[in-house]
Structures are given as structure tokens and as C-alpha cells.
Amino acid sequence: MAVFGTALNGAGAVLLTHAVYSTHEHTATFASTPLPLDISLELLVSILLLSLGIVVSFAPLKPIQYAQWAGQLSREGRHGEGQYTREGEEMLSEGDPYAFLGLDGGIGGKGEGRRGFWDVKGKRREYEDWVRQGGKQ
Amino acid sequence: MTHANLLSPPSQIPPPTALALSQKAPLILSTSPTSSLPWPLSLLFSRETPESWTIHENLFLSALRTGDEASALTTLERLEARFGEHNERIVTLRGIYNEATAQGNADLEKVFDGYEKILREDATNMSIRKRRVAVLKALGRTSDAVTALTALLTNSPTDAEAWAEASELYASLAAWGQAIYCAEEVLLITPNAWSAHAHIATLHYLSSATNNTPNLVSLAMSLKHFCRAVELNDSYLRGYYGLKFVTSKLNALLSEASSTSLKRNTQDDDDVPVPSIETVKKLEELATSKLAGIVRQFKSGKKGWMGYDEAEIIAARELLDRDAKAVR
Numbered sequence: 001m002a003v004f005g006t007a008l009n010g011a012g013a014v015l016l017t018h019a020v021y022s023t024h025e026h027t028a029t030f031a032s033t034p035l036p037l038d039i040s041l042e043l044l045v046s047i048l049l050l051s052l053g054i055v056v057s058f059a060p061l062k063p064i065q066y067a068q069w070a071g072q073l074s075r076e077g078r079h080g081e082g083q084y085t086r087e088g089e090e091m092l093s094e095g096d097p098y099a100f101l102g103l104d105g106g107i108g109g110k111g112e113g114r115r116g117f118w119d120v121k122g123k124r125r126e127y128e129d130w131v132r133q134g135g136k137q
Numbered sequence: 138m139t140h141a142n143l144l145s146p147p148s149q150i151p152p153p154t155a156l157a158l159s160q161k162a163p164l165i166l167s168t169s170p171t172s173s174l175p176w177p178l179s180l181l182f183s184r185e186t187p188e189s190w191t192i193h194e195n196l197f198l199s200a201l202r203t204g205d206e207a208s209a210l211t212t213l214e215r216l217e218a219r220f221g222e223h224n225e226r227i228v229t230l231r232g233i234y235n236e237a238t239a240q241g242n243a244d245l246e247k248v249f250d251g252y253e254k255i256l257r258e259d260a261t262n263m264s265i266r267k268r269r270v271a272v273l274k275a276l277g278r279t280s281d282a283v284t285a286l287t288a289l290l291t292n293s294p295t296d297a298e299a300w301a302e303a304s305e306l307y308a309s310l311a312a313w314g315q316a317i318y319c320a321e322e323v324l325l326i327t328p329n330a331w332s333a334h335a336h337i338a339t340l341h342y343l344s345s346a347t348n349n350t351p352n353l354v355s356l357a358m359s360l361k362h363f364c365r366a367v368e369l370n371d372s373y374l375r376g377y378y379g380l381k382f383v384t385s386k387l388n389a390l391l392s393e394a395s396s397t398s399l400k401r402n403t404q405d406d407d408d409v410p411v412p413s414i415e416t417v418k419k420l421e422e423l424a425t426s427k428l429a430g431i432v433r434q435f436k437s438g439k440k441g442w443m444g445y446d447e448a449e450i451i452a453a454r455e456l457l458d459r460d461a462k463a464v465r
Contacts, residue, residue, distance in 0.1 A: 070331060071372035077444020078145060085188045087165050089144040098330040099148055101301045101323060104375070107308045107339060111148055116267035117302045120237045121245075121275040123155075123202045130152035 005057025012049030019043040143195045144188055149446065150199070158199035162208035165196055171219060190216070197230060201237040209234060228255065229264040236272060245276055263293060270302070282306060297326040304336070313344030331370040338362035338379055353390060357411045359383050364420070367427075374449050377427045381456060384421035391417060425460065428453050 019042040026035060063069045073096055080090040096104070102113020110126075130136075141147075141157035143165075150158070170185035170193075172178070193212050200209040213227075213234055220227050232252060239245045249272045255265050266289045273282035286303050293299065304319035320337040327333060338359045345355030360383045366376035391414045412420075434442040435450050 066329065067369055067371040070370035073444070074370055074374065075372045075444050076441050078147075079444075085144060085186065085192065086170075086184060087143070087189060087192050088161075089142055089188070089192055091188075092142060092145045095145060096148070096332070098327060098332050100298055101327065101330060101333055102298070102305075103301055103323075103330070103332040103336040104148060106375075107305065107336075107343065112146060112150055113148065114298050114302055116264055116298055117271045117274075118198065118233065119271055119275060120198075120201055120233050124204065124237060127152045127155055127202055127204070135152075135156075 002057060005053050008049050008053030008056060010053075012046045012051075012053055015042055015046030015049065019046055143192045143199070146195050146199075150202075155199055155202050158195070159203040159205050159208070162196055162200055162205060162212075165192065166208060166211055169215070171215075185219075190219070194230070198233070201234065206234075206238060209237070225262055225264055228262070229268055232265065232268050236268075236275070242276060245272060248272060249276075263289070263296070267299065267302075274306070279306060279310060283310070294322075295326055297323050300326070301333070301336075304340070308340060308343070311347065313340055313347070316340050317344065329369055331366045331373050331376060334362045334366035334369065335373070335375050335379060338366065338383070342379070342383060353387075353394075353411050354409050356383060356387050356390065357409050360387060360412065360417070360420070361409070367424075372427075372431065374428070374431055374445055374453060377424045377431070378449075378453050378456060380420060381424035381428060381460075384417050384424060385460070387412070387417050388414065388421060425457065428457055432457065 019039055022039045022042070023035065026033075026039065063072055073094065076093070078092040078095045081093055083091040085091065098104075099111075099113050100115070102109075102111050104113065105111035141154050141161070143158055143161060146158065147154065170183075170189040172183045174182055193216055197209050197212040197216070200206070200212065213230055216230060217227055222228070222231075232248065235248045235251065236245065239248055249269065252265050252269045252272065255262060256269075266285070270282050270285045270289065273279075273285055283303070283306050286299060286306065290296065290299055290303060300319050300322040304316045304323065307313075307316035307319060317337060317340045320333065320340055323330070323333045324337065338361075341355045341359035341362065345352040345359070360380070363376055363379040363383055367373050367380060370376060391411075395414065431442070431445065432450055432454050435445055
């Protein structure tokens, strides 16, 4: 779709430039005669092509229904969008906005939500146990 | 495995991920985000972004988790140099560092006393109040933690995170009534949180599961909240899992009740209408088809369906298999 959109935009821009130039040339040479029909048509076609191209090459729209939007977040998870910070960490897409409640791991789950109550001792113990067991994946 | 990202850490950090996160320390600590030039020039040539400090904070936490205290201290010193030692957030991070490096319970008690001292100076420091609860929990004094948390909630009743913590604490004590109350408070603040609906549904289910006689009203409440969770999120694996689980229980109960011609609406304090068996069956069908769809798409590795946790997919598959066996 990206190539198609760019092609439409390119053709539209060329036609628009040509139509504008033709208009200028026409008014410079025959100042008192009306604009020929082909120039007006070219202008309209170029605008049509440009509008189509812009719509076609637009980024996919976000769902406007809450359930669908939330469903998309769950289905796709957080994924990188090709941008990195200076430290080399990838910027991820939008995640679950309620992750801060920490209720997604079930009762007694080990989620990372609720940062204010982060149990540093428990997490350290978990890690030490894992190392003692040989550090399997 | 979920990939390690310090900017937005995954919602679950198993030890291997924690190790991968903290192994990024040398790289990040090798360059300073702040400029070493004198004042007006430092503003021009500073390379810091808001993200660098989020990364530092997350690095600090994962370094502490893996016992890499040297890196944690360096990161903390950087944060202190940037934001000042008296910044609320930095004071909390310093507290977490002290907690992590405390040897034994006596040291931890000392950290706790330090928090008390901070709170005497400034009683409005909410994050230190939360740390107090966390320390009490780490010391194994759950009932004290609950008391501290209720004091916090009296002063700040719109803190959804604290209500959620209270709900989990009560649930860990098997005080289902209180846990449900706290979860409902979470819903008052964040009514559209699908995870909060699933949580409260789980609590309702557990409160009925621990009784010897299954409670129809609790199951109906659980069903209601699971339905709301999947209404808010149309691909919510946990919601559909719970929906299927509860509907199969309710199905058995309701068909039993109708065969012994028991009146369903005999409970006098009953403001929750128990759904009809047809509705329950339809909901079960819906949940089964949705779960099967999610499992299938995940297994085929389709792009746009890989956001689920693999363990949850396996659990959903087991539930479906068990169901298929029962039908055969």
C-alpha cells in the first residue's frame, strides 16, 4: 500500500505543478481570455489523485470502540516500532493502561504492577533460588 | 521469552529476564546522560531525555533484584545528583536500596524506623507510606501491613493502586469479603479496567469455592464480572478462561437444581438474579469458541496475535482439552 500511495501522491504532485505552471503561462500570454478546460480538468484530477494518495498511505487507524482497542492491545502485546533511545532501548507501542493496578497475574501473581509496593526482598529471593537451581531458562 | 526492555519492562519478569535486564548495566553506566560542562553550556550540550531517567530507574530496580548492588548504587547516585536527595521519588529509591541490602530482619526493622522518621517530618509522603507497607509484608507481618494500608487508604481513598494492594493482601489472608470490598473500590476509581473486573470475578469465585456448598449468588456475581471484563476487552484471554470456567460450574449446578426441582430464587437477600441455564450455555459456547480461536491463532504464530503469555495459552488449551474429554 505504501508504494501505491507514494505513486498516487507523486503523480498528483506532478499534475498539480504542471497545471499551476500552465495557468501561469496562460495568464501571462493571453491575459483576457478564459482558462482552457484542459487546465481546469488537470487541476481537478491532480487534487483527486493527491487526496486519494494521502488517504491510502495513511497509518492504520486505531479502533474507536473500547473493546476492540483493548482487544488489540491484548492480542498484539507491546511491540517495537523501530525507534530506539540513546541507550539502545527500543520504544514500544502502547501497553495495557491498567498494568499499574497489578491485577493481571491472578491472586498472588508475580506481576510487575503496583510499583509503589514493589517487594524487593521477595524478588531477590526468587532470583537467588533460580541461580541456586542452576539458572535454567 | 519476553524480551528485556528497560524503558518499558514486561509485565512479568522471570529471573532470566531480570538477568538480561541487569546485564545492560555496564553499557548504560558507561556514558552519563548529563553533561559535565559548566552551567550554561551544560544546558546546551546535555544529552538527557525523559526516557534516560526511566531507564535508569528500571535499571536500578533490576540490578537490585539480581544482587548487583554496585551498579544499583552507581545508578542511584546518578539519580540523586540529578534530582536531589530530598526528592520524594529518590528518597523512596534510596529506601528500596536500603531494604535490599538489609541483612536479616533486624536490619529491615531499622529501615522501617527510618521510614517512620521520614514520615514524622513529612506525613504526606505517599510513596514512603507504601514502602512501609511493603516492608511489613516482607517481614511477614501481614496483619500489620493491612493496618498500615488501611491508614494510608483513610488518608488517600482515591489511590487505586493501594486499594488493589489491599485487595490482594486480604485475599492472601482468605478474607474474601474484605478483598471483594477493596476490589470494588478499585472499580469505582477505574471502572473500565478489564483486569480489575477479572480480579473481582476471581475473588467471587474463590469465595464460593472455599465454601463446602457452592454458592449460586457468588458464582452469578463472578459470571457477571467476567462478562463485563470480556465486554471491555474482546480478546481478553483471562476473561474468557474465567467465563468458561464459571459457566461450566454454573451449568452443572443449575441442571442439578432443575432436576431436583429446586427453586432457584429462594435466597431472600438476593439482589443478583441467577441467570437462566440457556444464557449460561450460550455464554459457555461463546467462551469456548473465543478461547479456541485465540489458542489456534497463537499456535499458528500469526502476526498480531503474539501478545499473549505462553503459559496462559497452555492453560487455556488444557481447559479446552479437559472439556473435550468430558464431552466424549
